[in-house]
Amino acid sequence: MSESLSQSLPIELQPPLKKGELNVNHWIGDTWVKGDGPVFQVHSPYNGSLIGAGAAASSALVEQALTVAEKAFEHWRWVPIKERSAVLFQFRQLLLRDIDGLSNLICSESGKIFSEARAEILKGIEVTEFALSLQNSDQTQKLEVSRGVSCEFRREPLGVVAAITPFNFPAMVPMWMIPIALVAGNCLVWKPSEKVPLTALKIAELLKQAGLPSGVFTVLHGAKDLVEALCLNKRIQAIGFVGSSAIADKVYQMGAATHKRVLALGGAKNHLIVMPDAEPQMTAQGIVDSFTGCAGQRCMAASVLLAVGEQGNSAIESTLTLATEKASKMRLGFDMGALISSQSLFKIRGALERALASGSGSLRLDGRETPVPQGCEAGFWLGPTILDQVVAGSEAACDELFGPVLSIIRVPSLSEALTIQKSNPYGNAASVFTQSAAIADRVMKEAHAGMIGVNIGVPVPREPFSFGGIGLSRFGHGDITGMQGLEFWTQLKKVTSKWVMQSDQNWMS
Ligand code: NAD
Numbered sequence: 001m002s003e004s005l006s007q008s009l010p011i012e013l014q015p016p017l018k019k020g021e022l023n024v025n026h027w028i029g030d031t032w033v034k035g036d037g038p039v040f041q042v043h044s045p046y047n048g049s050l051i052g053a054g055a056a057a058s059s060a061l062v063e064q065a066l067t068v069a070e071k072a073f074e075h076w077r078w079v080p081i082k083e084r085s086a087v088l089f090q091f092r093q094l095l096l097r098d099i100d101g102l103s104n105l106i107c108s109e110s111g112k113i114f115s116e117a118r119a120e121i122l123k124g125i126e127v128t129e130f131a132l133s134l135q136n137s138d139q140t141q142k143l144e145v146s147r148g149v150s151c152e153f154r155r156e157p158l159g160v161v162a163a164i165t166p167f168n169f170p171a172m173v174p175m176w177m178i179p180i181a182l183v184a185g186n187c188l189v190w191k192p193s194e195k196v197p198l199t200a201l202k203i204a205e206l207l208k209q210a211g212l213p214s215g216v217f218t219v220l221h222g223a224k225d226l227v228e229a230l231c232l233n234k235r236i237q238a239i240g241f242v243g244s245s246a247i248a249d250k251v252y253q254m255g256a257a258t259h260k261r262v263l264a265l266g267g268a269k270n271h272l273i274v275m276p277d278a279e280p281q282m283t284a285q286g287i288v289d290s291f292t293g294c295a296g297q298r299c300m301a302a303s304v305l306l307a308v309g310e311q312g313n314s315a316i317e318s319t320l321t322l323a324t325e326k327a328s329k330m331r332l333g334f335d336m337g338a339l340i341s342s343q344s345l346f347k348i349r350g351a352l353e354r355a356l357a358s359g360s361g362s363l364r365l366d367g368r369e370t371p372v373p374q375g376c377e378a379g380f381w382l383g384p385t386i387l388d389q390v391v392a393g394s395e396a397a398c399d400e401l402f403g404p405v406l407s408i409i410r411v412p413s414l415s416e417a418l419t420i421q422k423s424n425p426y427g428n429a430a431s432v433f434t435q436s437a438a439i440a441d442r443v444m445k446e447a448h449a450g451m452i453g454v455n456i457g458v459p460v461p462r463e464p465f466s467f468g469g470i471g472l473s474r475f476g477h478g479d480i481t482g483m484q485g486l487e488f489w490t491q492l493k494k495v496t497s498k499w500v501m502q503s504d505q506n507w508m509s
Helices: 060-077 081-097 100-112 115-136 173-185 198-209 223-231 245-257 280-296 314-328 341-359 414-422 437-446 481-489
Strands: 025-027 031-033 039-043 051-057 144-148 149-157 160-164 187-191 218-220 236-240 261-265 268-275 302-308 364-365 385-388 405-411 429-433 451-454 490-498
Touching: 025 060, 025 144, 025 198, 025 261, 051 144, 060 144, 060 160, 060 187, 060 218, 060 223, 081 100, 081 115, 081 173, 081 198, 100 115, 115 173, 115 481, 160 173, 160 223, 173 187, 173 198, 173 236, 173 481, 187 223, 198 218, 223 245, 245 261, 245 481, 268 314, 268 414, 280 302, 280 314, 280 429, 302 314, 302 414, 314 364, 314 385, 341 385, 341 405, 405 414, 414 437, 429 437, 437 451, 481 490
Parallel strands: 160 187, 160 236, 187 218, 236 261, 268 302, 268 429, 302 405, 385 405, 429 451
Antiparallel strands: 025 031, 025 218, 039 051, 144 149, 149 490, 364 385
């Protein structure tokens, strides 16, 4: 890095941990329990300082937690949905009360900027509000199907279920699952990412303050071994997982082997298709917001830009010039956050160097030179980076780099753009920038993605429209939020009953 930014950061970072201190404990039945497994550490992406440490949960602790959760389920399942919702409503209020403190915590451990941390809590609140709306909707659909005989649906909770989450949204991704699973009557065991466990402690505290009964919500910390223990444990009825595709696939297979219901969302490589008729200012802003938001560490981030038009097309060139200018003005620590770890930084820089060395891309904007905030020189920083003339099929065009790197591939036609987009095995998001409804319609129909954007760079559906991709971005069936979330976390029963004793039977019952 060439220089530092001297302004002080607009967030309050967590203070460094005292030597030997373990501040990450497990939440089991309203009690903080010390772990008995291997110790893990949490380093702030801002400056690399040690801000958290804990001992992972051993399999004995998992069994202890599941016993507590199973006991709680015997009570929680009978609590009417309106009473369960009252607790979650209080939780929503507490999140709003503590939103600034929680945002600072999220920034400290994930490297985000304040506005991004705040926005992810607000999205978690939106899912909570969706879960709260379920108390006002009748899911039963009762109908008289024969004389005196009626059929109805019932939705029953599954029991003790688990959520396993990634580092990049310490609050939002867990809150895709927590409110819906709890309102539906389940007891949830959450294993947050070992890279961002501090937010989980605060969420457990707020749920307790909201009045959630003991054992309904559990937090267990750990990494690979704990994930395997949860996925293979027959006392857990369902697993909601979000993370990279390789681990999502593994979780899906382990869950299926033990006859669980599993929805495992995986990684992504999202494409933006930019047409020559796209509105330049809006498109340039959409491109930059998409590939730099959360420092490119989100499963909805743009990673590949398919620039459609003959080489040198002036409309495309001016949109790309605008986008490059906007990205070059971003200040690290102020407009864009840090990468999660030195390993991630190393991996992305390696991919960049390979692209340049092999001639499969040329630098349009070099984020390796972007100034870092003063005092944060030991953090994991990379500025917005744009590779142009990227070769389709190369590493930068195909692999999920998970950083603020945009690979521009030049294509002569929309058909060529769609061929490249559809050949990618992921399928989270794809967007088109155009002023033509016919082009937008073609992309909606043909693109291989679960979430499509039209003149939107990050097409995250707002509730009640559900969130989920296809292909290697999703293992299992259905989406994770909205009504599909309710379907995932409940058992659908079909009840046929006859209470009119004297009526004739006129069907097989
Ligand atoms: P990750 O796959 O490394 O970790 C996710 C979870 O799996 C964590 O809780 C982690 O402890 C656990 N885990 C890690 N390695 C494991 C192993 N070998 N065996 C068992 N469990 C293991 O993902 P991450 O780096 O924390 O998060 C980034 C990834 O998540 C990206 O690929 C991103 O696209 C994806 N993501 C997807 C979505 C989506 O909705 N599709 C949302 C957010 C993030």
